[in-house]
Amino acid sequence: MKNTLRLIAAAAVLAIAAPAYAQGGGGGGGMGQMSPEQRTARQKEMLFKDITLDAAQTTKIDAVFAESMKKQQELMQSGGMEAMRSPEGREKMQKLNADRNDAIKAVLTADQKKKFDENVAAMPQGRPRGGL
Incomplete structure (x- = not known):
């Protein structure tokens, strides 16, 4: 029993x-x-919190995000998710994000850059681990 x-x-x-x-x-x-589009929208929401962009900035930043997403997808496809979890894969992804952020900051004003840097610092670093 x-x-x-x-x-x-x-x-x-x-x-x-x-x-x-x-x-x-x-x-x-x-x-x-999330889909790539949803991830991009979520990243933009966090990165541009309290930042107002004009139309020209928005167009340029959208192009930066599109190019960055393309490079990230290529990186993931070339090595798979297991490779992305390796120290080398994480380093490559961090480099892509740093390059993206540098390209974004090239479009922003000095005040916007300051707020952008604050928003980047406030973003979660890495995914929480857990599970069953």
């Missing part, structure tokens, strides 16, 4: 935990489930 109850309890735990993990409940922070 005890073994039957244990088996039922274990099955119930798995039935609840597996769908939660599959839907991103494993502690990945949700960014992994």
Whole structure:
């Protein structure tokens, strides 16, 4: 009888935990489930918080993000996600982000650059680890 109850309890735990993990409940922070467009929009939202861009700046920054996203996708496709988790892969991705940020700052005014740097510093660094 005890073994039957244990088996039922274990099955119930798995039935609840597996769908939660599959839907991103494993502690990945949700960014992994976003499309590239959604990730870009979220990054822009965080990077340009309290910064008002004019139309010309917006056009230039959109082009910077498009090019950066293209390079990131190429990097991920060339090495796969496992390679991106390696120290070398993370270093390459950080370089791409630094290059993107430098290109963005070239478009901003001095006051906007100051706020942009504050926003970059406030962004989460890396994805939280977790899971089952």
